[in-house]
Amino acid sequence: MKRRVPGVDVAAAVRAIYAELAVRPIERGCMARTECCQFKRTGKTPYLTKGEALVAAKAWRAAGRTRLPESADGMCPLLDGATGRCRIYEGRPFGCRTHFCAAAGGPYARREVVDLIHRLEDLDRTLGGEGALPLPAALNRALRERL
Numbered sequence: 399m400k401r402r403v404p405g406v407d408v409a410a411a412v413r414a415i416y417a418e419l420a421v422r423p424i425e426r427g428c429m430a431r432t433e434c435c436q437f438k439r440t441g442k443t444p445y446l447t448k449g450e451a452l453v454a455a456k457a458w459r460a461a462g463r464t465r466l467p468e469s470a471d472g473m474c475p476l477l478d479g480a481t482g483r484c485r486i487y488e489g490r491p492f493g494c495r496t497h498f499c500a501a502a503g504g505p506y507a508r509r510e511v512v513d514l515i516h517r518l519e520d521l522d523r524t525l526g527g528e529g530a531l532p533l534p535a536a537l538n539r540a541l542r543e544r545l
């Protein structure tokens with residue numbers, strides 16, 4: 399089903415938030431160690447609002463995939479186990495951009511990004527979402543819809 403909300407360009411709205419985050423003067427540096435993609439090892443899983451999930455699902459489809467693989471070892475299903483790289487890096491969700499991994503400098507303070515979080519939550523409500531969900535659940539739902 400194609401998700402349409404009159405007057406809302408979901409992809410553009412989410413990407414604008416990501417673009418704003420990228421130019422914030424907050425020093426962090428993703429070192430592509432993918433430690434933050436190891437949910438079982440870290441005990442932390444990113445939560446996605448509906449807009450983030452739809453954008454990530456679109457990126458996943460663009461990579462030629464329609465379903466999430468099973469991930470028995472507790473790593474993110476979007477991580478390429480062979481290359482150690484995120485398969486949707488340009489479309490990765492907000493939580494993956496705010497680097498909760500220590501190597502990248504630790505998590506952003508909430509006050510540094512709370513306005514962007516509120517915009518994602520507002521968009522979630524506009525889209526009829528149920529609030530942020532763990533990445534696998536959010537992606538599986540979003541893959542049943544379309545931007």
Ligand code: SF4
Nearest residue numbers: 435474476477484494
């Ligand atoms: S979406 Fe990409 S960056 Fe985020 S946890 Fe998964 S593999 Fe890592």
